[in-house]
Amino acid sequence: MxxxxxxxxxxxxxxxxxxxxxxxxxxxxxxxxxxxxxxxxxxxxxxxxxxxxxxxxxxxxxxxxxxxxxxxxxxxxxxxxxxxxxxxxxxxxxxxxxxxxxxxxxxxxxxxxxxxxxxxxxxxxxxxxxxxxxxxxxxxxxxxxxxxxxxxxxxxxxxxxxxxxxAEADPAPFPNQPALHNKCLPPDVAPIMSLLNIAKRPLFILGGGARSNLWRQILTQLGAACFTTYAGRGMAGVGYALDFGAMLPRPSSSEMIASADLVIAVGTELAEVDLWRTDLGHSANLIRVDLDPEVLSDRHRAAVKLQADGESFARALLAAADQVQPATGWSPEEVAQARARWRAEVDAERPGIVPVIDALRAAMPVDTMIYSDMTQFAYVAKEIWDMAHPYHWHHPTGFGTLGYAMPAGVGGAVARRGKPTAVIVGDSGFQYTLPELGTAVELRLPLPIILWDNGKLKEIEDSMVRSQIAPNAVVARNPDFGKLAEAYGARSAAPENLDELQTAVRDAFDAPAPTLIRVTPDISG
Incomplete structure (x- = not known):
């Protein structure tokens, strides 16, 4: 009508x-x-x-x-x-x-x-x-x-x-039959299989567009190593011996990429926010697989390009993988050594955060979906926190806006009622969209909100100091975050050690309301 x-x-x-x-x-x-x-x-x-x-x-x-x-x-x-x-x-x-x-x-x-x-x-x-x-x-x-x-x-x-x-209007027409996908098929990957057949050290770079749960099986069958972008974390699951993790931004990752004799990038722009350098570092053939023609024609100048979605490409690749003998050029030892070296670099760059992240990860269910903001705590976590499932960590990577995590976590919790969802946010970013805590309370969301409170814009302060700029306008007066949360009807906690942090997080997942968990750098001792 x-x-x-x-x-x-x-x-x-x-x-x-x-x-x-x-x-x-x-x-x-x-x-x-x-x-x-x-x-x-x-x-x-x-x-x-x-x-x-x-x-x-x-x-x-x-x-x-x-x-x-x-x-x-x-x-x-x-x-x-x-x-x-x-x-x-x-x-x-x-x-x-x-x-x-x-x-x-x-x-x-x-x-x-x-x-x-x-x-x-x-x-x-x-x-x-x-x-x-x-x-x-x-x-x-x-x-x-x-x-x-x-x-x-x-x-x-x-x-x-x-x-x-x-104005009065007739109803919308019933939705039209959606168009059929132009799926990638095994014959489409024949040129890639030819290159894989002679590669000794094939390396995959899996981005957010890789979108498949088949990658662990594919990588194992091919004997391939992999990196993931921040958005691609979890594609290989946890514990794959040839997984370098989300360590692309490490400067020396380019040396490992240069040692590969074939690089296949799937569903990633290889953009500044993926690499934090100009060049990927590859010296071998680069294969790009992506939906976006703009990505396929970018500055990295791939030798082989395939316009395809990640899911159908993964299926086609797996169907043809039995034609290839597993590569033997990578060793678990060199991957483990590289990861240990990079983890130490991360810890040295932003001291005191790694132990807190390890404790937090141990306290969360493996299927927790996490929304993070632009904060040093998240920058460290994105590199060292291995994800068991893909698409379970969401960060404002490209545009890079403060204030993302709190409301995005509310949206995520609405979408996955009954499943664990958590927020990681800094003291400054939280105040951009703090009022959305009221929405989370209204919806009775059991949402742990881990607030990293270092009392300043620490990342900006560090950058200013490195640039020999007097660190101006990086310290602001913070409110009593616990009282503020309680004023909205939320719960609050202020753990003083890592054991108390883990208890607060576990309790928050069972609470009938969101819980603000204020964490300071002093917590790690």
Whole structure:
């Protein structure tokens, strides 16, 4: 039956599998809220549109489904643009709906007015489009979900004029049959198998786009070593003897890569935030496998390129792997020695954090999904904390925004009710999106929030000192975080040693509310 278009949009999203929407209602977008409950969708109320966007991001990473957010014209869209940029850079499927003014050029002084909000959002999204009719809105929804499925997932933005949201509209057409994937097949990997057949020291670099649970089996069968990017951690599981881990940023990792006689990079940009250097370091043939043509044509100049998704490539590779004798050029001893050396480097660069991480890891279930913020504690953990499962550690890697972890962890916990989810955040980053603690309390989420409180922007201070700059503006007065958490209705803990930390974390997973666990550098003695 006919309904206002704002209500029909929620029904159209429900038909495409959307169960949760994050956002904040306002007078401009209230018509989008008319159909949410009617469609059977849960709405999660954020405290700021930035929080809503990060929640949608966290939900998408945990569920594998697009994260959806509703925001108002102007400031609402501006507030969510940081999460939109983060989701774009980290290949997260996020769909943002906003209202917009019916006419923004001939009349000035309107509520929430921007000169060109569609263009502003386009700077941090895959695309940003205005739907001036119901048919256009439905078509853009169809396009967004098709692209989420078939191409590199990134942020999409659809804005609808207020008058159109209020106007009666027919229901959206039933979702079209999705396009079939162009899957990678065993014949497609024949050139790669020929190179693997003569390689003695093949090396895989597995990124977030590798997306398969077959890699441990593939690596074992081929006798190959591997690195992972931060986003690819867990692809090889724990304990694979030829796994160098997420140590690509270690400067001397380039020497190990140079010793390989074949390098295969799957689902990774090999970007600055993956390597923290200009060159990968390879001297042998480089093979790139990726969905994105821009990645395949980048500065690393691969000798063999294959446009494919990680899952179908892994299946094709495994199907053909019996044609290759396992390589014998790598030894577990050299991998173990390299990892031990790099772990010592990490410990020396940021002293005192490694023991805390080891204790924290021992206290968490192996299937815990972790959301971390831009903080020294997370920088250390991302290198030395081996993940048993892929896609269980999420970090704002590309855009690199502070304030990500708290709301993203809420979104992740919503997506995986009954499964362990945790947040790691610094004292400064936590205060960017602290009010979203209220949302976590409302939802009664058993969410441990490990707050690394060193009382300053320590990473920036260290960088300034290295650059011989007086460390200005790196110390801020912190609140009593425990009292602040309790004021929201959350629990709090302030462990004084590592045993107390482990107890606090275990208790937090069983609590009927989030628990803020304040940890200072003094905890490791």
């Amino acid at each position: 006919k309904r206002p278009l704002g209500a029909q949009i929620s029904h159209a999203l429900k038909e495409r599998g959307v169960d949760v929407i994050f956002g904040i209602p306002g007078v401009h977008n209230q018509e989008m809220y008319r159909g949410i409950e009617e469609a059977g969708i849960t709405h999660v109320l954020a405290r700021n549109e930035q929080g809503a966007g990060f929640m949608a991001d966290g939900y998408a990473r945990a569920s594998g489904k697009p994260g959806v957010a509703y925001v108002i014209t102007g400031p609402g869209l501006c507030n969510i643009m940081t999460p939109m940029g983060q989701a774009y850079s980290d290949s997260v499927p996020m769909l943002v709906f906003s209202s917009c003014l019916d006419e923004a050029q001939a009349q000035r002084g309107q509520l929430h007015q921007m000169k060109d909000q569609r263009a502003a959002a386009d700077c941090v999204a895959d695309w940003s489009c205005q739907a001036n009719t119901a048919q256009a809105a439905y078509g853009l929804i169809e396009r967004a979900f098709e692209e989420f499925e078939l191409s590199r997932p990134r942020t999409k933005h659809i804005q609808v004029p207020i008058a159109q949201l209020e």
